[in-house]
Amino acid sequence: MDPTELVAHIPSLRRYARALTGDAWAADDLVQDTLERACAKRLLWTVGTDLRAWLFTLMHHLQSNQWQRAARQRAAGRAVDVADVAAELVAPDQPTETTIDLQRCLLQLPEEQRIVLLLVTLEDLTYDAVARITGVPVGTVMSRLSRARQRLQQLLDAAPTATPSVGTAPTPLRRLK
Numbered sequence: 001m002d003p004t005e006l007v008a009h010i011p012s013l014r015r016y017a018r019a020l021t022g023d024a025w026a027a028d029d030l031v032q033d034t035l036e037r038a039c040a041k042r043l044l045w046t047v048g049t050d051l052r053a054w055l056f057t058l059m060h061h062l063q064s065n066q067w068q069r070a071a072r073q074r075a076a077g078r079a080v081d082v083a084d085v086a087a088e089l090v091a092p093d094q095p096t097e098t099t100i101d102l103q104r105c106l107l108q109l110p111e112e113q114r115i116v117l118l119l120v121t122l123e124d125l126t127y128d129a130v131a132r133i134t135g136v137p138v139g140t141v142m143s144r145l146s147r148a149r150q151r152l153q154q155l156l157d158a159a160p161t162a163t164p165s166v167g168t169a170p171t172p173l174r175r176l177k
Contacts, residue, residue: 001042001051006035009052012123013059019118020063022107030066034059050129057133060115067111105155113148116141 013034017027037058038045045054106114112134119130120141127145131138 001038001045001047005051006038006055009055010035012052013055016056016118016123017059017063019103019106019122020115022103030059030063033062037062053125053129053133056119056123056125056129060133063115102156105152108155109148109151113144113151116144117148117152120145 010031013031014027017030017034018024021027021030034055038055041058045051106118109117115134116130119125119133120127125133127138127141130141134141136144
């Protein structure tokens with residue numbers, strides 16, 4: 001495995017990890033764990049196969065393991081659903097009613113649907129590649145993608161939007177770190 005070839009895939013790994021986790025720090029940790037695993041298991045990669053798909057497979061397995069670990073920890077303690085305490089959360093000072101919180105909507109999708117949606121739309125992978133990464137049949141990938149798109153559309157349609165008054169400038173986009 002050529003190190004420059006591995007380094008070339010870091011931007012797409014980071015982009016996918018940030019969309020998957022919703023947290024820049026967790027995403028960077030996931031990418032680092034993925035690269036460490038790739039270096040440690042480099043002999044398992046078959047030369048001539050798609051390195052990018054192999055790296056995404058490693059990341060998918062690492063993230064699944066982290067979610068399972070978190071689920072076990074939640075089961076041991078008291079889990080709190082964000083929807084149950086939404087009224088208690090403090091709203092930001094900025095007017096959020098004029099923007100659509102796509103990240104929040106993405107994180108509300110079930111894990112298996114979010115993974116397929118991000119790999120197909122954000123990373124532009126084929127259904128076959130996504131099926132290999134996730135370990136499910138192509139038909140399941142297509143079904144999950146369809147359900148994810150429908151659910152995301154429902155969430156976005158339900159998101160509060162305000163119509164700007166005439167003569168007001170649109171709210172500038174914020175850069176998330």
